[in-house]
Each structure stands twice: as structure tokens, then as C-alpha cells.
Amino acid sequence: VDIVEKPTGTNRNVLMGHVVILTDVTNFAEKDKAKTHFIATLSHELKTPVSVIQMSAELLRNKKSGDLTENQKELLTTIENNNERIRRMINEVLDISKIESGTIDVTLAKENVEELIEKAIEGVQLFLDEKKLSINKLIMPKLPLIKVDAHKTVWVLNNFLTNAIRYAPKGSLLEVKAIHKDHRVEISVTDQGAGITHENQKKVFQKFTRLVKTESGGTGLGLAISKEFIEAMGASIGVYSKQGEGATFWIKCLPE
Ligand code: ADP
Numbered sequence: 001v002d003i004v005e006k007p008t009g010t011n012r013n014v015l016m017g018h019v020v021i022l023t024d025v026t027n028f029a030e031k032d033k034a035k036t037h038f039i040a041t042l043s044h045e046l047k048t049p050v051s052v053i054q055m056s057a058e059l060l061r062n063k064k065s066g067d068l069t070e071n072q073k074e075l076l077t078t079i080e081n082n083n084e085r086i087r088r089m090i091n092e093v094l095d096i097s098k099i100e101s102g103t104i105d106v107t108l109a110k111e112n113v114e115e116l117i118e119k120a121i122e123g124v125q126l127f128l129d130e131k132k133l134s135i136n137k138l139i140m141p142k143l144p145l146i147k148v149d150a151h152k153t154v155w156v157l158n159n160f161l162t163n164a165i166r167y168a169p170k171g172s173l174l175e176v177k178a179i180h181k182d183h184r185v186e187i188s189v190t191d192q193g194a195g196i197t198h199e200n201q202k203k204v205f206q207k208f209t210r211l212v213k214t215e216s217g218g219t220g221l222g223l224a225i226s227k228e229f230i231e232a233m234g235a236s237i238g239v240y241s242k243q244g245e246g247a248t249f250w251i252k253c254l255p256e
Pocket of ligand 1: 167194211221
């Protein structure tokens with residue numbers, strides 16, 4: 001902070017000196033680390049009960065047909081879908097804590113775009129059915145292989161799809177597109193939801209951003225993790241959107 005004085009009879013400010021204020025943030029950083037560690041430990045502990053619920057639900061579903069009434073089957077689907085949501089949130093928390101401690105590794109290999117897309121769609125099939133959404137796939141013929149970490153790319157596309165499903169109106173159409181343009185392969189997911197304003201488009205890639213609270217929940221971490229994964233592979237990520245006209249989330253990857 002500058003200390004200034006105006007000598008009598010003049011209009012000038014004369015600088016007399018500075019005051020420097022120092023705040024020790026060590027304590028804050030330690031508390032923040034301890035909090036992240038606590039959340040990560042808790043999330044890890046939650047993995048076992050969530051898998052037990054999933055296995056028990058599968059056992060129930062696999063009972064001879066006729067054992068369960070239609071109503072019971074519907075309830076079972078609700079249990080399975082919501083348990084899957086919890087499982088995803090736990091993994092997001094664990095992923096962000098790995099990213100923050102710098103222990104994420106990337107394995108690049110030549111991958112087939114269509115196979116990656118198929119895997120990502122497979123992972124959200126139950127949510128698509130729940131909301132009666134369909135997907136239009138537009139994949140350019142003769143796409144080159146791309147150099148990516150397959151597991152992480154599928155994770156990111158799956159996250160785009162999960163969001164598209166969450167923010168799209170019931171019964172609408174999603175589009176998954178893959179094109180080869182300007183020496184990059186662009187894979188995108190488009191929905192017909194409310195879209196994102198220009199000023200919010202940067203924010204959605206930051207940790208814990210949740211512009212709207214939806215009943216199906218979310219951690220606000222998915223796109224932040226996606227950005228870290230994609231940039232660690234040397235690829236890029238972004239969104240095109242106009243409010244009221246849906247959103248298109250894309251990644252651009254290097255061909256092999
Ligand atoms: P989460 O979905 O768990 O909240 P994300 O990081 O995946 O976290 O997304 C952050 C925020 O970005 C969401 O809460 C939502 O407000 C906004 N968003 C993401 N995808 C879309 C989309 N397809 N349409 C509209 N808003 C979106």
C-alpha cells in the first residue's frame with residue numbers, strides 16, 4: 001500500500017513510503033491438502049458398498065424370469081441407475097485428487113475413432129433409455145487412426161454424453177460426429193438442450209462449476225477432469241454453443 005502526502009499549497013501527491021502486508025498461507029494450504037485427502041479416503045471407502053449394491057442388484061435381476069413383477073423390475077432399474085451415478089461421482093473425486101497430486105499417467109497409442117465412440121455410447125445406454133433419447137452418428141468415412149490414450153478418451157466422450165443426456169429435453173436427438181479437418185480429427189457431441197452462454201463457456205471447464213442444479217446430481221468435476229486428460233494427451237477440448245440452441249462439446253486429436 002502506498003503512503004502519500006499532499007504538501008499544503010500544492011496539488012501534487014508526494015510518495016512517503018510503502019506498507020507491505022504479508023499473510024502466511026501455509027496453514028491454509030495444509031488444511032486444503034488435509035481436506036482433499038479426507039475426501040479421497042472417504043470416496044475410496046465408498047467404492048466397496050457401491051459394488052456390493054451393484055452385484056446384489058445384478059443377482060436379483062438374473063433370477064428366473066417371472067420371479068419379479070414389472071413394478072419390482074422398474075424399481076430395480078432405479079436402484080441400478082442411481083448406484084451407477086454414485087459410482088461415477090466417486091470416481092470423479094478420485095480422479096481429480098490424482099490429477100492434483102500429479103499422479104495421472106497417459107499411455108498414447110493408435111486408436112480407431114469409431115471404436116472409441118461405440119465404447120463411450122455403450123457406457124451411457126441405460127441413461128439414454130431412461131430419458132428416451134436417440135443418437136444420430138455421423139462418422140466421416142476413411143478417418144485416420146488417432147494418437148490418444150484410449151481409456152481417457154472414452155471417459156471424456158462418455159462425460160460429454162452424460163452431460164448431453166442430463167441437459168437435453170426428454171425424447172430429443174443427440175448427435176455424435178467425427179470429422180477429419182485441418183490435420184486434426186474432431187469428435188463432438190451435440191444436444192438440443194438450453195446451451196451455455198458465451199461468458200459461462202470457459203467456466204464450465206473449471207472445478208466445481210455447476211450452472212444449473214439437476215435432479216440427477218453431479219459433482220461439477222467432469223469437464224475439469226476432461227480438460228486435464230485431453231491436454232495431457234496433447235489434444236484440445238472446447239465447446240460451441242448459443243444459449244437456447246443446444247451445445248456441442250468437442251475434442252480435436254492428432255492423427256497417427
Ligand atoms: P457436472 O455435470 O457433474 O455438473 P461437469 O464438469 O461435467 O459437471 O459440467 C459442469 C457444468 O457445465 C454443468 O453443471 C452444467 O451447468 C454445464 N454443462 C455441461 N454440459 C452441458 C450441456 N451439454 N448443456 C448445458 N450445460 C452443460
